[in-house]
Amino acid sequence: MDVDPIPLAQALIRCASVTPADAGAQDVLAAALERLGFAITRRRFGEVDNLFAKIGDGRPHLLFAGHTDVVPVGDAGAWSVDPFAAEVRDGMLMGRGAADMKAAIAAMVAGVETHLSVHGTPKGAISFLITGDEEGPAIDGTVKMLTELAAQGERFDHCLVGEPTAVSRVADTLKNGRRGSLNAVITVEGVQGHVAYPADSKNPVGALLDLLAALRARRLDDGAPGFQPSNLEVTTIDVGNAAHNVIPARASAKLNIRFNTAHDGQDLKRWIEHEAARVAGAHGVTIETKIAVTGRAFYTEPERFIALVAGAAAAVTGYPAQLSTSGGTSDARYIKDYCPCAEIGLSNATAHKVDERAPVEEVRTLARIYARVLAEYFA
Numbered sequence: 358m359d360v361d362p363i364p365l366a367q368a369l370i371r372c373a374s375v376t377p378a379d380a381g382a383q384d385v386l387a388a389a390l391e392r393l394g395f396a397i398t399r400r401r402f403g404e405v406d407n408l409f410a411k412i413g414d415g416r417p418h419l420l421f422a423g424h425t426d427v428v429p430v431g432d433a434g435a436w437s438v439d440p441f442a443a444e445v446r447d448g449m450l451m452g453r454g455a456a457d458m459k460a461a462i463a464a465m466v467a468g469v470e471t472h473l474s475v476h477g478t479p480k481g482a483i484s485f486l487i488t489g490d491e492e493g494p495a496i497d498g499t500v501k502m503l504t505e506l507a508a509q510g511e512r513f514d515h516c517l518v519g520e521p522t523a524v525s526r527v528a529d530t531l532k533n534g535r536r537g538s539l540n541a542v543i544t545v546e547g548v549q550g551h552v553a554y555p556a557d558s559k560n561p562v563g564a565l566l567d568l569l570a571a572l573r574a575r576r577l578d579d580g581a582p583g584f585q586p587s588n589l590e591v592t593t594i595d596v597g598n599a600a601h602n603v604i605p606a607r608a609s610a611k612l613n614i615r616f617n618t619a620h621d622g623q624d625l626k627r628w629i630e631h632e633a634a635r636v637a638g639a640h641g642v643t644i645e646t647k648i649a650v651t652g653r654a655f656y657t658e659p660e661r662f663i664a665l666v667a668g669a670a671a672a673v674t675g676y677p678a679q680l681s682t683s684g685g686t687s688d689a690r691y692i693k694d695y696c697p698c699a700e701i702g703l704s705n706a707t708a709h710k711v712d713e714r715a716p717v718e719e720v721r722t723l724a725r726i727y728a729r730v731l732a733e734y735f736a
Contacts (some may be wrong), residue, residue, distance in 0.1 A: 363717055365389055370452040374426050376493035379406040382425040389466050390602035391613035393473060402497035405490040409502060413482035419734055420484050420516040421465045422692055424491035427454040428709050431731040435711045447489035449714040457708035460720045461519030468727025470589050477704040480734045491688050503658055503695055513529055513696040515662045519719045520687045521705035528670040532700035533663050534583055534656035534682035535690055537622050539614040546643040549606035560597060561608040564640035569610060583656050584617035584682050622650030652690040657697045666699045669729040673722060
């Protein structure tokens with residue numbers, strides 16, 4: 358008999374675990390997993406709570422991964438419900454984290470419970486790695502947990518991440534890779550002066566616009582196997598000059614590049630630095646760049662594990678799960694260094710939005726998918 362994930366999903370949503378606060382969410386999860394026979398390991402790094410749970414031993418070892426932290430609710434008055442009440446309205450589970458990704462964690466637990474009730478403890482191991490800072494800096498969570506677990510001899514064969522990957526209905530999309538991400542802050546220092554005497558000044562705005570134009574003019578690539586072309590987006594330009602007749606002393610901009618496996622991120626960093634130096638020399642200004650590669654692109658070949666997950670999803674839903682590498686980043690960008698990853702979950706249409714929600718029946722469907730994956734994985 359299928360286990361219903363909704364009660365656990367509601368209990369998790371009722372914990373206001375806005376990054377980095379845990380607010381009891383991992384206590385709720387630990388209790389649910391302990392009841393199933395999992396051994397629980399809790400670790401706190403900085404302000405972040407993390408949980409590792411394991412049942413069984415040996416190989417194969419399937420890891421479920423996710424996060425209990427959520428983004429802020431924003432304007433609570435704009436919500437039609439209490440963001441942390443976990444109400445069910447018109448077949449929708451409402452609340453912050455319903456889509457991203459507490460309901461998916463509950464579906465994982467329900468799927469595991471269903472599997473254990475039918476098949477018993479696996480000939481191998483099932484584990485959970487749940488962090489509390491995926492929505493934040495992602496420094497004190499998955500990365501540090503993986504390092505510690507590896508030092509203790511834990512080895513994973515495959516990982517299933519429950520991020521909201523679907524476009525229109527549960528499990529219609531399976532992520533078998535992710536684009537990398539680069540953030541850059543560019544600051545141009547010029548010389549302030551009167552607009553009527555430009556020769557006595559050095560306008561940082563023109564230099565910044567020329568640099569941004571050069572960066573935006575380059576076609577980064579034509580795509581890579583499994584990936585769309587990389588893209589650069591300028592996200593803000595800031596001068597802070599309220600006067601019409603003053604050339605400002607400083608201008609800055611921020612940009613982001615989502616890149617595919619044609620780049621490792623460092624090549625893009627060097628390119629931006631080279632262009633900045635060229636423009637600085639041409640304009641006689643100083644340009645400072647602060648660049649961080651926050652995730653590297655990776656691709657999981659559609660081999661046996663990807664085929665198994667996609668097949669299990671299709672068997673439950675009746676429609677195919679399309680392979681994709683689009684969208685943002687996830688902690689799979691760290692886990693992929695330890696084992697192949699697949700990501701499949703609920704719709705991301707309301708993630709991070711007001712009135713975030715997930716269809717109750719789709720959460721239950723996701724639990725059945727996870728149970729089917731386990732049955733086939735350990736068959």
